[in-house]
Amino acid sequence: MYTHLTSMLPPHSFKDKTVLITGGGTGLGKSIATYLSSLGANIVITGRRDNVLHDTADEISKATGGKVLAVAGDVRKIEDVENTLKQAVDTFGRVDVLLNNAAGNFVSPTERLSHRAFESVIGIVLQGSINYTLTVGKYWIAENIKGNILNITTTYAFTGTAFTVPSACAKAGVMALTRSLAVEWGSKYGIRVNAVSPGPFPTEGAWQRLIPESLKDLVDPAKKIPLKRVGEHQELANLCAYLMSDYAAYINGADITIDGGEWLMGAGSFNGYLNIPDQMWDMLDAMRKSKS
Numbered sequence: 246m247y248t249h250l251t252s253m254l255p256p257h258s259f260k261d262k263t264v265l266i267t268g269g270g271t272g273l274g275k276s277i278a279t280y281l282s283s284l285g286a287n288i289v290i291t292g293r294r295d296n297v298l299h300d301t302a303d304e305i306s307k308a309t310g311g312k313v314l315a316v317a318g319d320v321r322k323i324e325d326v327e328n329t330l331k332q333a334v335d336t337f338g339r340v341d342v343l344l345n346n347a348a349g350n351f352v353s354p355t356e357r358l359s360h361r362a363f364e365s366v367i368g369i370v371l372q373g374s375i376n377y378t379l380t381v382g383k384y385w386i387a388e389n390i391k392g393n394i395l396n397i398t399t400t401y402a403f404t405g406t407a408f409t410v411p412s413a414c415a416k417a418g419v420m421a422l423t424r425s426l427a428v429e430w431g432s433k434y435g436i437r438v439n440a441v442s443p444g445p446f447p448t449e450g451a452w453q454r455l456i457p458e459s460l461k462d463l464v465d466p467a468k469k470i471p472l473k474r475v476g477e478h479q480e481l482a483n484l485c486a487y488l489m490s491d492y493a494a495y496i497n498g499a500d501i502t503i504d505g506g507e508w509l510m511g512a513g514s515f516n517g518y519l520n521i522p523d524q525m526w527d528m529l530d531a532m533r534k535s536k537s
């Protein structure tokens with residue numbers, strides 16, 4: 246049976262492709278890496294924790310039989326970024342796709358933040374994506390490779406949000422990077438650049454920082470999503486894999502939201518009426534008709 250929990254693309258869709266995934270050792274990056282590996286891709290994962298990366302690389306290889314290279318490094322340090330690309334090319338011969346997925350985030354009233362707290366999140370999310378995009382993009386241009394980039398942003402990149410303001414600023418910057426380069430590098434070099442904006446997809450990294458147990462009733466994501474559930478990693482992996490694959494050859498500069506309708510639920514002026522029971526609509530109807 247084919248559902249959102251099953252693989253969407255045909256086997257071997259990524260045969261002979263190498264995909265470099267920042268933050269691929271955990272969470273959504275790990276899930277996407279696992280799926281791409283099952284579709285035949287060579288995978289390169291990077292993050293700061295060497296042990297986490299190597300455990301993930303072993304786990305994926307065992308599950309899929311694919312090749313996974315783990316390279317420890319910080320996306321904020323350009324020498325680490327250059328080293329990751331060099332090791333990837335030395336190992337697999339080339340890199341075809343870049344997934345900018347690494348992120349840093351936490352919740353806090355903005356007036357409590359130091360400038361270094363802002364700098365930390367902007368450094369990982371925005372400067373980190375820029376560092377990888379520039380390094381891999383220059384390599385593609387020099388080698389005449391028509392690669393593609395997928396950036397993981399989030400819905401509050403376009404709505405803004407209280408209490409994770411550094412992340413909102415950084416993700417909005419990544420969105421601007423996506424749309425700008427889709428035109429510039431798309432026109433000049435045939436390099437596609439797209440983004441995916443997920444709503445809530447439970448991961449340890451995000452949940453422990455953003456939805457601590459003691460506060461979870463205040464922001465329980467499933468309660469404010471029209472489809473009344475959080476996302477499943479496979480459905481996000483399906484979307485990301487499609488956008489990075491050659492099936493999406495004409496998709497460039499897109500930002501695809503995958504959030505069960507969450508951000509629109511908060512936006513519509515009259516969405517609060519969802520709480521009105523049918524009997525009350527019946528009464529309102531009866532009152533209207535009695536007046537006409």
Ligand code: HXC
Binds near residue numbers: 349
């Ligand atoms: C206020 C904080 C803070 C917090 C750190 N700082 N945590 N300020 N509240 N909770 C401040 C520190 O005091 C310091 O400022 C500055 O930030 C840098 O702190 P470091 O610990 O040195 O930073 P660093 O080692 O670079 O770690 C980065 C990090 C950390 C972002 C702080 O959480 C991290 O490594 N995160 C990686 C994984 C992650 O965040 N995953 C979740 C992604 S989820 P001072 O002034 O004291 O020096 C996501 C979901 C989006 O993005 C959408 C969900 C729906």
Ligand code: NAP
Binds near residue numbers: 273293398442444445
């Ligand atoms: P996660 O598991 O915490 O993933 C973040 C990854 O980034 C970690 O593997 C981390 O590894 C890496 N990273 C952080 N700082 C880094 C640095 N300086 N250099 C290199 N790597 C670094 O969280 P996640 O939920 O899977 O998030 C993945 C992506 O999805 C992020 O872009 C996030 O904003 C986005 N997103 C998530 C959700 C959600 O609901 N989960 C919703 C919308 C968007 P190290 O700590 O080892 O470096």
